[in-house]
Amino acid sequence: MTRVNPRSVRAHNDVLAATMALLDEGGLPAATVDAISARSGVSKATIYKHWPNRTAVAAEAFGLRMADAIPLPDTGNARDDLAEQVRRVSAFYAGHSGRVFAQLLxxxxxxxxxxxxxxEFFLDGRRQAIGVLWDRALARAEVRSSVSVxxxxxxxxxxxxxxxxxxHAPLTAAEADALSAAALTGLLPNT
Structure with missing residues (x-):
């Protein structure tokens, strides 16, 4: 059994908290290793011991914070669940967190x-969450099983x-609805 050093865990958490505060204040440009070190009280050497660079620290901090930022709907049917999730993600991208997401991406x-x-810390968790919606829809036979999640x-x-x-186009609820309708219905007329 591997022992975890409480000081190391505390330093790791302090770095992530400081990084998230910096991302909130000024996006990725504000989250320099110098600023993270100053805000967290953790040395730059320790930061580099755990992460290869500031972008990696920022990606982990952002991903951990955002893991629960967009809860999954459960309306009882696939079309409404997926359309609502597209609306929620669109609203997320339209705000400050979306700008940080774009900077990190x-x-x-x-x-x-x-x-x-x-x-690992952002995309995988979000994709797994949507997988929950897709699995529900598959279980209710509301989506084509031939389409992968x-x-x-x-x-x-x-x-x-x-x-x-x-x-090139806005991130509004109406636009999110138009995108989800086209994706869920298809682009070609029924023949």
């Missing part, structure tokens, strides 16, 4: 050391990320 694209932290997630939520990053 952009930073991790060019940072192979930080990308696994972003996937990964495909469904990309179709429903990918457009929101594209809009967030490109800014």
């Amino acid at each position: 952009a930073a991790t694209v060019a940072d192979p050391e930080a990308a696994p932290y972003f996937r 990964e495909t469904a997630i990309d179709l429903l939520f990918g457009p929101l990320i594209f809009r967030l990053l490109s800014g």
Whole structure:
């Protein structure tokens, strides 16, 4: 059995709390290792002992905070559950947290050391949560079993990320409803 040093756990938690506060205040640009160290009281050497860089720290802090930020609906049917979740995610992306998400996503694209932290602490948890909705829908035979949950997630939520990053269209409830309706109904007329 591996013993966990309470000081190490406390330092880890202090770094994550300081990083989240900095992300809240100024986004990823504010979360430098110097600022994280000053805010947390944890040395830069200790920070680098646990994370390869500031983007990795920020990705973990953001992911842990956001794990419960978008609760799953349970309306009793797949169409309403999925449409409501698209609305909730769209609202999340439209706010300050969405800007931080976009900054982290952009930073991790060019940072192979930080990308696994972003996937593990943010994306994996969000995708697993949507998997719960999809499994409910499959159990009620409300969605096609031939469509994988990964495909469904990309179709429903990918457009929101594209809009967030490109800014070509708004992230509003009406737009979220239009996107989910098109994804859930399909683009081609019934023939």
